Amino acid sequence: MAPEQIATDVWLLVMFRALRRATARNLTLSSRIPPVIGKVRGLSVAHTLSASPSSILQESDRAQLPHGAPFPRRSHTCGALSSGDVGSTVVLTGWLLPERKVNHKLSFFNLRDSYGIVQLVVSAKEDEALLAMMRKLPTESTVSLRGAVRMRAEGHRRPYPQGDIEVAVVSCLLLNPADRNLPFLPSDTQNMANENVRLRYRYLDLRREALSANLKKRSEAAHLIRSVFYERDFTEVETPILLKSTPEGAREFLVPTRLTGSPSSSSPGQSAVSSTTKGLISTPLFYALPQSPQQPKQLLVASGAVDRYYQLAKCFRDEDGRKDRQPEFTQVDLEMAWVSWGEPDMSNDVSAPMALIDADDSPTQWRIGGLEVRETVEALVRRLWSKLEGIELPEQFQVTTYDTAMHRYGCDKPDLRVGMEIEDISSYLPTSVRAALTSREEIVEALVVRASTSDRAFLRAARELRSEEKTVERLEVAQNGSIDWIRQSEIIRRTADFAVDDVDMQINTALHLNSGDILWVARRRGRPEGGSTALGRLRLQLAGLAETLGDFTFPDDPRFLWVTEFPLFTRADADKEFLAHGRWSSSHHPFTAPMWQDIKKMYEGGVAEVRGQHYDLVLNGVEIGGGSVRVHDAGMQEYIFTEILQASLDRTETTSFAHLLHALRCGAPPHGGFAFGFDRLMAILCKTDSIRDVIAFPKTSVGTDLLFKSPAPASREVLAQYGIPAK
Amino acid sequence: MAPEQIATDVWLLVMFRALRRATARNLTLSSRIPPVIGKVRGLSVAHTLSASPSSILQESDRAQLPHGAPFPRRSHTCGALSSGDVGSTVVLTGWLLPERKVNHKLSFFNLRDSYGIVQLVVSAKEDEALLAMMRKLPTESTVSLRGAVRMRAEGHRRPYPQGDIEVAVVSCLLLNPADRNLPFLPSDTQNMANENVRLRYRYLDLRREALSANLKKRSEAAHLIRSVFYERDFTEVETPILLKSTPEGAREFLVPTRLTGSPSSSSPGQSAVSSTTKGLISTPLFYALPQSPQQPKQLLVASGAVDRYYQLAKCFRDEDGRKDRQPEFTQVDLEMAWVSWGEPDMSNDVSAPMALIDADDSPTQWRIGGLEVRETVEALVRRLWSKLEGIELPEQFQVTTYDTAMHRYGCDKPDLRVGMEIEDISSYLPTSVRAALTSREEIVEALVVRASTSDRAFLRAARELRSEEKTVERLEVAQNGSIDWIRQSEIIRRTADFAVDDVDMQINTALHLNSGDILWVARRRGRPEGGSTALGRLRLQLAGLAETLGDFTFPDDPRFLWVTEFPLFTRADADKEFLAHGRWSSSHHPFTAPMWQDIKKMYEGGVAEVRGQHYDLVLNGVEIGGGSVRVHDAGMQEYIFTEILQASLDRTETTSFAHLLHALRCGAPPHGGFAFGFDRLMAILCKTDSIRDVIAFPKTSVGTDLLFKSPAPASREVLAQYGIPAK
Known part of the structure; x- marks a missing residue:
């Protein structure tokens, strides 16, 4: 007889009882136990008050549960079981869902793990003590159990996974009892608590199947995205989170550091700090969290260390609670060197590439540089929709210019549906x-x-x-x-x-x-x-x-659309603080290259007419990402900074743009990139309106974390370490 | 004749000249140009002063370079060329390395891209103007060029990639000229600038082949790690970067937020904040950056949303410059629900699993829980060494206890070499x-x-x-x-x-x-x-x-070793601030479960003898990672907090431990995890002593960023937004 078949009907229950005895014997000898139980009981009271006293597990049982005792590995996950397992004995672990009592001799329970739900049958005919014990277990307790897989009776089969089978429980080990009075039952989706309560007890809400599925879909999407990058020879590079604040950084998070600008801490490694703070004693110094890895990624690709960069990058923005924004968010970020206009037409003369660009007027015609970026992004999106949605998107997405979009649809992110x-x-x-x-x-x-x-x-x-x-x-x-x-x-x-x-x-x-x-x-x-x-x-x-x-x-079908050729500069208004000393501000950011056809106009002062090599990807009227070919000519970049945006040269010299300009002077290749908002993309793929549903531990719309209770005040002592005076 | 063969000898050079003419015609018409050139020239002077005047590209040539003009896509990367391409005409892009002049009619150059280096031959016999033009180009300029691949002369073949071939250049387009006087030449590894200079100009240093190779190896390692996780059905989950400060957080970075505790900002979504700051007007509020995702990952796995979690997690530590530490670092982080002792021995009675654990005394015997974590970590490490080093590691790594390690080697991370x-x-x-x-x-x-x-x-x-x-x-x-x-x-x-x-x-x-x-x-x-x-x-x-x-x-061979069964508690000393109100502090962290065999001792007060289910992975005497089975019993966790670590209950109630305790009470499964230091691991795999060599944009040992010039002071206006008074 195979070992699995020996004593399968008794061993787990016996183990449970023996361990309970052993634990009782060992632990109740201890003189230290009573106060602990007292504390535990004291804390539990609030949670158990409203529960029926008869249904409460005996305090003595509870204290003696063999927490931490060895228990066997599961043989299957709940989600892995199928009718092919009928006849097998299995060991499962999971959360016990509410009892459905048929009569005093028979009950059904569901057992849930993060892969699925399987129906349990417990019968007093087989084991009276087992049924009695399991009826005492609080809902949402974790258990290990052993049982036999069998087909459900014909009329009781259901058309969902594991809907045709059930497990007749032979023995059950309580691994961890749940409180009787949970804030809410995650399995009861008909009576969901309000969102703030669910955010506060996020560790309970995440047990809800919908959220669990969203997290898995997000992980799968990240895997698919990385697979496409990997196949296309991208290098994943981590850029700094602790960065320097930038002039556009009105909404940046600052990070105080215990490093100070005091001369005593000045060492060769610290010349950057000491030079900016010379003579100031204990001036608080700050890093800033990046709103995007724009500058590091351009410097990286300018360096030539990698030809194609990508990162699922953490970004931060300290802005007033706009609905469905998070102070931290994730960006699928890419940058490529040597982005071009595609293969030249060899049969023509030197103007051929430009002629080609203007000649074709098909709905997928791309008239700017960065073709390699377009191809990569389309490959990414196609892969996601193919694998996650079962939808095969066209090889090339439709393209329109900003001007056409505004004329035809009155919108720079038209909804083509x-x-x-x-x-x-x-x-x-x-x-x-x-x-x-x-x-x-x-x-x-x-x-x-x-x-x-x-x-x-x-x-x-x-x-x-x-x-x-x-x-x-x-x-x-x-x-x-x-x-x-x-x-x-x-x-x-x-x-x-x-x-x-x-x-x-x-x-x-x-x-x-x-x-x-x-x-x-x-x-x-x-x-x-x-x-x-x-x-x-x-x-x-x-x-x-x-x-x-x-x-x-x-329509259900996703309608993707590239919008290109945006005006490179926008008349500055009060909203745009960044570099808006003159009449103009950058429509997107000051690193976007003008269209080749418009460079002459730009230098001639026709700023309003200059179109940028910028591209937005729009899905059903929502902008899901954007990017551009960058300026790689230091002279042009400086002209844009100083002449058009009228940022003073002194200022750029002393800010973070100085190293970008110098990097361009060190032989930067032509380059361009793109970034998706990953949270927004996942909300679309998970068909939810709230990005909070696709983030494991989100913050509220005003930036508070109800679970971790942040942000919070800091003590005077802690602030003193950072040279920050308390109020 | 194929289009590629038509005019290959002339078209690119012609294009270059035509574009230069066109640009000159268009741009010099502009009245805005002169001041720009003036500015560019002004800035270049400093860099060109020491270069020989005759070698300086004419200022007029320079200003008229067709920056941003369409150029053709490359046909090959330098690294992709091989003797199989001999006879083909190719289009390459890359950085031009210093000329090696054979005589006035013949020169060699190397062209480098991030995939490799290929030798260029330029001969006046073929094109005198081309040779003259290329000799004028500054080193490290980026170019696009067309040429014919051919075998090198027999005596000149070299045993490195592309060492047997060369490209006879037919035409060359200058894409972006480098300054004549770069801070250093990244290709000149014999005369490397000192580290601080290289950190300041990191975008130039990263062009150095060694650093480029490290970044690619790191990306490849991340890919391999994720592959193993994916195959084993792990879910990648992003945990918050903006977290709550914790009692152990003496070295945490704080992040001030413009959210304040003023009643006016109190909304339903903000109850967590307003309740902790009631009545305080404009108290600055802070998030904190995580030192590790320990609590979020435990809460996540406790929730049951995912069975197996992983993340390449960003972590932060604001500590004094310890050599080769970075204020931000990356951790390969994992956590698994239902970690167990393995398959039960069915042929034996209930004490079988424990008997099994003690019986076997092989050098790979694992006597604690978390076997699934061990298997996962070993699979990860085996994959890395197999794919990156070509070394097949054993199926199971050697295991020793802390006690044995200290007795045999006098060290808890023995170097078995x-x-x-x-x-x-x-x-x-x-x-x-x-x-x-x-x-x-x-x-x-x-x-x-x-x-x-x-x-x-x-x-x-x-x-x-x-x-x-x-x-x-x-x-x-x-x-x-x-x-x-x-x-x-x-x-x-x-x-x-x-x-x-x-x-x-x-x-x-x-x-x-x-x-x-x-x-x-x-x-x-x-x-x-x-x-x-x-x-x-x-x-x-x-x-x-x-x-x-x-x-x-x-010896070169990696000697991996698990060290397990560490003392769970350590006598508190002055260094250990965290929760050290009593005689004891946690050796690792307060969430580590005691060994099953020692639970009784713990409750009886034999604190010194209690061993934890903690495991360190040691490689050649260096700890590369560690983890543990966690306490999943809320009562035990509370006993450890209050009785052993003597943290006051009030304090834990109001701090971040309260929600962990409550999560355990909501039916948390047994769970355990592990974390690698990814930077350290990569330094080992890249065979460098400094983790700065495996980070794209590292900080110095004192935490300063010489490239981005951070940390830096913040203005009074910015600080005021955060309710932080200036000094």
Whole structure:
């Protein structure tokens, strides 16, 4: 007889009893025990008060549990069991879920581990003492048990994993009893506690299957991402978390250090510190946590140590609680040397590569550098959706320019799942009106919801929508299929400062208007600024309302879109503090290279017209990542800093940009990169609205950690070590 | 004719010239250019002053370089070229290394990228203008070039990669010129700048092949480690970097936050903060950076969300510059639920598992729990050494207990590459002397260097060593092969307070002493304390001196060793601040479980005798990692906190231990874990003494970053945001 078959019906229970006896014998001899039990009991009272006294495990049983005693390794995880195991005896470990009592001689329990749930059957017919013991065990206790796998009775099979089998328990060892009165039961998803309670007891909430599944999916996604990087010969490099604060760092976390600028601590290794703090005694010194590894990664690739860098990088931002932001977050970060425009066309002359870029106008045409970055990111995204979602994405994603996106969708991260497009109707206006628009650098646009096309889904929404956009006007096409523009449209009337009378027919025809169509008209500056226009916002409101009304469903399919060729500089406004001494600030960051075609314009002062080699990846209207080809020419970088952004040279010299400029002068290769927000990406993949659901130990929207109770005050003594005076 | 063959000899050079012309035409039209060039020139002067004027690229050439212009993708990396490519035309990108001028018509250069180095040949016979142009390019400039791969002349082949081939350059495009006067040349490893200069210009030093190789090896090691975890079904989970400070956190970094404890910011999400700071206006609040993810990982595994956790975790320690420590470091961190003692022996009764544990005394016997952790760590290490070093390690590593290690090697991290072992000679002493030793709980030990065995390698060292150990005495065995212990050994004479005369023969025989042997004798407390004994330190000094003398070479083979069963508690001394209110502090941390066999002793007050289920992994005398089975019994954990470590309950209640205790009460599974120091491990694998060589952007030994110039003072305005008063 095989060892497994000997005494399987008794050994574990016997072990449990023998160990309990042994422990009782050994431990109750000890004179130190009573106070301990007293303490334990004292602490447990609060948790057990509301439980029925008869259901409480005897205090004497409890104290004598053989905590730490050897127990056997499981033979299977709950999730690994299947009908193929029927007939086997198995050893399982897991959490005991609430009893379902059939009658006084028979009970079902579920046993859960992090791989699955299996149904347990315990029968008094087989072992009365075992049933009695297991009925005493508190829900969520951890146990080791032995039993026989068998098929469930035919009518009781369920179509989920392990739904066709059950385990008839032969013996059970209590490994760790749970309190009777837990803050909540993670298995009871019908009665979930409020989020703050669940965050406070995160170690209990994480036992909930949905969160456990999210963490595993996140780990799998990280594995897939790393696999693609590995196959493509990327080097994973860790960049510093303790960095230097930067001028753009208004929202950086500082980290005080016990290093001080006092002359006594000045050693050769410390010249950087002592030189900046010469003569100051005990000035507190600070590292800063990085908002992104932008500078280290550029320096790394500029060095040539690695050709292709990646990292799942920790980033930090000390900003006011914006919904669904975390003060720390993870970025899938990459940077590549020698990013290019692809293979040259050898049959043509030297201008061939540039001609190629302008010639092709396919929806996947990429007209800027950094093609290797695009290929890598697309490979990453394809792998994730293929393996995690079972969706095969196209080899190349659609590409649009910022300008086109703003014109067609009024948004720099268009949601392509919504069909309606905006039209520029300026050219249909009379010459005189067009001239007035041109002189103001303005255009007139329309968004038409057509009664007769697939737009119909939005028609009810179009009728009901009360938009808060002040600069748009709503027009309805009359029975005769046309609009009397001069009379109906104040925007058109006011566009010219003079009377016009021949507007109608031409626009009505050009727009193919029909009876019942509803449209919105807006006038705006021809060069778009910012992330959306009034009509763009209205388009999304229409879609949202149509969904609420039940007329429209956002398609499940992911619609990926590259948006490229953003304006490199944006007119500085009060919000943009960084380097905004002049009229201009960088739309993204000051290291983004201008488009090759626009370099001349940049040096000639046509700053507004300069497009950057920046690319955002947009999924269903959400920006999931972005990047750019960087400036590798130190002279150009310095021109951008000093002439366009008007940062003073002194300032850049003494800040962190000095070493970047010098690194470019040491023979930096052309390079470019990209970064995904990993938390946001995982929230999308886990189909949850909150990134807190894909983070093991998240903070609240205001940055507090309810589990670890941070942030918290520090003592005067601790602060003194850092040279920080207490208040 | 294939497109690649058309005009390969001219197109790139033509492109370079045409682009230069085009750029000159376009850019010099700009009125904005002159000041920029002025600035660039101004900055370059410092770097070019010492270079020979004739070798300086014309300023006019330089300004007109087509920075940012499209250039073709490389066809090969330098490292990918081989003799198989002979006859092909290739496009390469890389850094141009110094010219080796054969004569005025022929030069060699090397081209380096991060994959390898290939020799370039440029001949005036083929293209005079090309040679002239390339001779003007500054060393370390980045170029794109096209050329034909060919075999080197027979006498010029070298036995390194690409050592048998060369590329005859056809055309060359300068992508980015390097300054003429770099701080140092990374390719010139014969004249390396001092470390501080290299740290300051890390982006240049990283171009050095050795550092580049280290970073790649580190990335490869991380990949191998993750592969093993993935195969074993571990879940990678990111734990918070912004955590709560803990009582043991005397050397933690604090992170001030703009969140303050003012009532106005108190919202439901912030109850944790407001409750701890009620009534205080603008009290600065702090997160703390983790020294290890110990608590989050235990809470995670206690939750059951994941069965097996791992992370390459960032850790932080604000400690005084200990040589070769970094304020931030990386830990390979793992934790597993349900760690056990292995499969039970079914053929035996309930005491079988424990009997099994004590019965086997093989050198790989593991007598504590956490066997799954051991198996995982051994699999990780085996994979690393197999793939990176080509060394197949045994299936199981040797195991020793702390007690044995201290007795045999006088060290809790023995270097098994050194043969000599220490012997306890107490039992050879006369009964009366032994009684005196026993009453004092002391032993007498000897370390013998034998003239006639393999110890001979240490004999010269033994003669020359001048040890600083005060508690040892050195004896030499006379011609007659014995020692007159009473006369020669003061230690033996003083061990008893009375005269003894029959010591010699028995010890001399038992120790098998021979003429010429040299030995050291020491008396110490029988229960070892701390990490080494006097004889243990002396053993290593002997080996070190023997190596210096050239008599001994440390074997190359890695000797891995588990050291287990450490004392769970250590007598508190001044160094151990944490929780040392009583006589005892935790040897490792307060979460380590006692050995099952010692639980009774612990509750009975035999604290000194309690061994922990702790395990260190030692490689060649260096501790490379450690871990333990954790306490999962809340009552036991509380007993350890309050009764043994005498931390007050109030204090633990309000600190971070409260939630750990509660998590244990929510049905925590038995669990255990481990952590490697990844930087140290990589330094060993990269065969360097300094962990700075395996970190992309390291800090100096005093924690300063010479590249990013941190830490640095913060402005009064920034500090005010954090409620921190300036001095």
